Amino acid sequence: MTDERPGTTSPPAAGHAPVLPAIPAETTLLAARIRELVEAGVHTDVAAEDLRAAAEHVTAATELLRERTREEPLLLSYLDGNQVSVHNPVEGPGNPLAPPMVGLEIDESGATSSTALLGAAYEGPPGRVHGGWVASLLDHAVGRAVAVAGHPAMTVSLTVDYRRGTPHGVPLTINARFTGKEGRKVFATGEIVADGETTAEASAILVTY
Numbered sequence: 001m002t003d004e005r006p007g008t009t010s011p012p013a014a015g016h017a018p019v020l021p022a023i024p025a026e027t028t029l030l031a032a033r034i035r036e037l038v039e040a041g042v043h044t045d046v047a048a049e050d051l052r053a054a055a056e057h058v059t060a061a062t063e064l065l066r067e068r069t070r071e072e073p074l075l076l077s078y079l080d081g082n083q084v085s086v087h088n089p090v091e092g093p094g095n096p097l098a099p100p101m102v103g104l105e106i107d108e109s110g111a112t113s114s115t116a117l118l119g120a121a122y123e124g125p126p127g128r129v130h131g132g133w134v135a136s137l138l139d140h141a142v143g144r145a146v147a148v149a150g151h152p153a154m155t156v157s158l159t160v161d162y163r164r165g166t167p168h169g170v171p172l173t174i175n176a177r178f179t180g181k182e183g184r185k186v187f188a189t190g191e192i193v194a195d196g197e198t199t200a201e202a203s204a205i206l207v208t209y
């Protein structure tokens with residue numbers, strides 16, 4: 001499947017995935033409620049019987065959701081003018097795992113910028129986001145940047161420099177840009193900014209498919 005709109009990407013599986021005109025509000029709502037549940041779960045200090053009662057409520061919700069399932073989790077829709085998987089684990093608003101990364105902006109030079117707010121559920125070192133999640137945000141951002149530049153590609157190498165701890169609970173800005181192409185290899189850089197300071201930088205090599 002192809003789409004000629006600038007910044008629109010077509011992952012390999014797109015030809016087999018249903019494309020929704022818009023992400024259903026209830027899909028986003030459910031994911032948002034599950035994110036809140038996870039955040040409450042890592043902060044809670046209630047008594048054991050309350051933990052057990054909460055677990056039973058969650059079991060009931062899971063059983064309800066399992067009543068009808070799709071073979072493949074992938075669903076595509078349009079977000080910020082781009083085609084994305086509703087269940088993408090970084091920016092999919094329908095995936096509770098996704099923080100999500102939102103608000104994609106593209107400046108006149110083609111550089112991209114998005115934001116994300118990661119809660120305590122993403123904590124690695126005390127007060128700081130787990131490094132794997134820092135890398136995930138950057139990996140996704142460079143992938144998005146090269147797609148926006150018209151070169152959709154998969155990451156084959158991602159080098160992350162962790163400059164300082166990336167705080168959780170504060171808005172993060174994730175910047176990325178396409179920097180060049182050599183045959184099938186596409187190059188990009190990215191950075192995460194929190195409270196006006198760069199916390200991590202990445203350089204990536206991606207290969208077009």
Ligand SMILES: CCCCCCCC(=O)SCCNC(=O)CCNC(=O)[C@H](O)C(C)(C)COP(=O)(O)OP(=O)(O)OC[C@H]1O[C@@H](n2cnc3c(N)ncnc32)[C@H](O)[C@@H]1OP(=O)(O)O
Pocket residue numbers: 009139140141142143144147153154155156157183184185205207
């Ligand atoms: C829009 C939404 C954004 C989403 C962004 C999400 C970003 C991601 O998470 S992508 C997922 C993670 N990445 C992957 O799963 C990719 C795994 N890798 C692969 O499947 C394969 O390496 C694949 C298909 C990309 C390329 O394989 P193949 O087609 O055989 O290419 P191959 O010949 O090995 O390499 C192509 C070129 O890249 C180079 N290359 C490959 N790997 C590397 C590497 N690690 N470092 C440097 N160069 C490399 C090769 O040397 C070659 O260079 P040249 O053309 O100059 O000879």
